[in-house]
Amino acid sequence: MPDLLVKLSWSLLCLAHLVPAAALLQPSLLVPLYDVDPASGAGLLLRHRAALFLAVALVCAYAALAPDGRRAAGLVVSVSVVGFLVLYVGAGAPAGALRTVALTDALLLPPLTVAVWSAWRA
Template structure:
């Protein structure tokens, strides 16, 4: 039960940026990037990758056999953003994303521990 809750929390954390795949207007609201900006396409693609992470987390919630791989992929996604954000001087425009990932470290830590114990 606790495993499923941790994976569901991780899926939820990634759901909003994943929704930008289907509602590109969210890209402007989440990241402050206008549709004509060259970065918009990259962020739209990023939303597709987040959709994959949501699917993977939901799959891990249901199927214990995928939890190790899912934990590594989810950890790389979350930790790499936090490291890059820190290295970029912690830009205020991306603070809410960093906070979401920081909060997500709790269920991620639990998921990692339970998958690899």
């Protein structure tokens, strides 16, 4: 698999996780992203989630540059993307802001497949 495709896949995964990570520094983003009041208890939990998304994004950025970190990064980002999709479907695929999150994660499945496949085939 071409290295450029692998690096591009990791970069897309990184960028996708930076969007919700931005709510860590700008809590008002929780309203358009999740339709949640940033001052609520759920808002606090989602800001913590934003911090975890920052960690996922950093791991993906590292994996784009360092092949030795790709297996562990593949596990982390797979839990993020696939985990949410499983939970979303299990909840009956609710409409609203969560549908956008699910669609984004579904669009991440091809680059995730490329990234994980390349990490584990070596």
